[in-house]
Amino acid sequence: MVPDSAEFYAKAPPDRGASSFVYPPTGANLDFFAKALEAGCLVAIPTETVYGLAGLALNETACRSIFAVKGRPLVDPLIVHVPHPSMVGELAVPPAVFDLVAEAFWPGPLTVVLRKRPIVPHLVTAGKDTVAIRMPRHPVAHALLERIPGPLAAPSANPFGYVSPSEAAHVAESFGNRVPFVIDGGPCEIGLESTILDLSEPDQPAILRPGAISAEQLTKVIGLPVRERQIELGIEETASAPGTFSRHYSPKSGLTLFPQGSRPQVADNEAVLFLKRPEGTAGKDVYWLSEDGSLNEVAKGLFSLLRKLDRAGYAGIHCELPSAGSGGIAVAIRDRMKRAAAK
Numbered sequence: 001m002v003p004d005s006a007e008f009y010a011k012a013p014p015d016r017g018a019s020s021f022v023y024p025p026t027g028a029n030l031d032f033f034a035k036a037l038e039a040g041c042l043v044a045i046p047t048e049t050v051y052g053l054a055g056l057a058l059n060e061t062a063c064r065s066i067f068a069v070k071g072r073p074l075v076d077p078l079i080v081h082v083p084h085p086s087m088v089g090e091l092a093v094p095p096a097v098f099d100l101v102a103e104a105f106w107p108g109p110l111t112v113v114l115r116k117r118p119i120v121p122h123l124v125t126a127g128k129d130t131v132a133i134r135m136p137r138h139p140v141a142h143a144l145l146e147r148i149p150g151p152l153a154a155p156s157a158n159p160f161g162y163v164s165p166s167e168a169a170h171v172a173e174s175f176g177n178r179v180p181f182v183i184d185g186g187p188c189e190i191g192l193e194s195t196i197l198d199l200s201e202p203d204q205p206a207i208l209r210p211g212a213i214s215a216e217q218l219t220k221v222i223g224l225p226v227r228e229r230q231i232e233l234g235i236e237e238t239a240s241a242p243g244t245f246s247r248h249y250s251p252k253s254g255l256t257l258f259p260q261g262s263r264p265q266v267a268d269n270e271a272v273l274f275l276k277r278p279e280g281t282a283g284k285d286v287y288w289l290s291e292d293g294s295l296n297e298v299a300k301g302l303f304s305l306l307r308k309l310d311r312a313g314y315a316g317i318h319c320e321l322p323s324a325g326s327g328g329i330a331v332a333i334r335d336r337m338k339r340a341a342a343k
């Protein structure tokens with residue numbers, strides 16, 4: 001008999017961490033968390049993009065708790081995480097091009113949307129006939145997925161609408177004892193959520209959410225132009241990505257954006273966030289996301305710094321927006337900054 005989730009939540013994992021609710025990814029802890037997940041518990045897990053709030057994808061009770069804990073509306077579907085591309089055929093009906101895409105980008109920061117099979121609960125897909133699937137490359141996520149028989153549903157482990165977590169402490173800070181099991185896998189390597197590629201109409205591939213894998217990279221592998229979903233705010237709140245509401249990832253301190261290379265007007269008790277270290281002596285309340293303007297560094301540190309400035313209680317944050325046309329991950333950074341700034 002599998003113990004129920006309440007029994008597991010009452011137990012402590014074998015190896016303790018430095019703070020409450022956050023545990024190191026030792027083998028004994030991963031065994032414990034795998035059993036806890038199988039009993040229907042939720043566990044926050046590291047991935048290379050952001051931390052996820054994971055539960056068994058094929059267990060409706062576990063999925064229902066994910067929505068409840070996040071405060072997420074049931075119309076916003078979850079991403080299903082698999083240990084290997086071979087599991088995809090059990091959950092969805094992948095087109096031929098899927099193999100090329102998985103070969104090139106999995107494991108990694110790419111989610112694909114495919115026609116679902118009936119085994120995937122409607123709750124997971126918010127009633128849609130498609131399912132979003134990803135194979136993460138973080139070794140801890142992988143080690144955990146290998147220990148359980150089925151896939152894991154995992155949205156970003158933040159309260160709905162708030163900044164996504166890129167460190168284990170962010171999850172504990174937002175949820176406290178409502179998510180008592182957080183596995184510490186260190187700061188996320190990428191720091192922004194995965195690219196979402198819709199392959200449900202394989203002859204019309206489209207990016208529903210930009211991420212570290214760019215449209216150009218996908219176009220090269222697929223051999224067809226990959227349409228980029230219109231990311232300018234308010235133009236396309238598409239029915240095919242109901243969760244990409246325009247206001248998202250928002251800190252509580254109001255965020256305003258200024259064009260790359262310019263200087264904002266700053267009032268008292270406001271912070272300025274530059275893409276790279278400003279020349280000369282930086283005043284107080286001046287922050288930067290990278291030393292030299294590397295956009296990978298900017299992506300990696302963005303959510304962490306937004307959370308830090310939020311904790312500092314600034315009345316406002318002015319944030320430098322990378323120029324359009326910088327390509328690559330700039331598209332995803334611009335998207336997240338604009339969503340965080342949306343009123």
Ligand code: TXA
Binds near residue numbers: 077078128154156
């Ligand atoms: O990097 C990531 O993708 C992280 C890590 C934890 O894997 N997960 C993540 O999940 O960002 P979440 O739930 O915060 O964002 C998932 C997005 C939502 O905007 C949702 O609407 C969209 O994926 N989505 C899920 N299923 C979909 C589907 N069948 N069709 C279109 N969009 C879908």
Ligand code: MG
Binds near residue numbers: 164
């Ligand atoms: Mg999210």
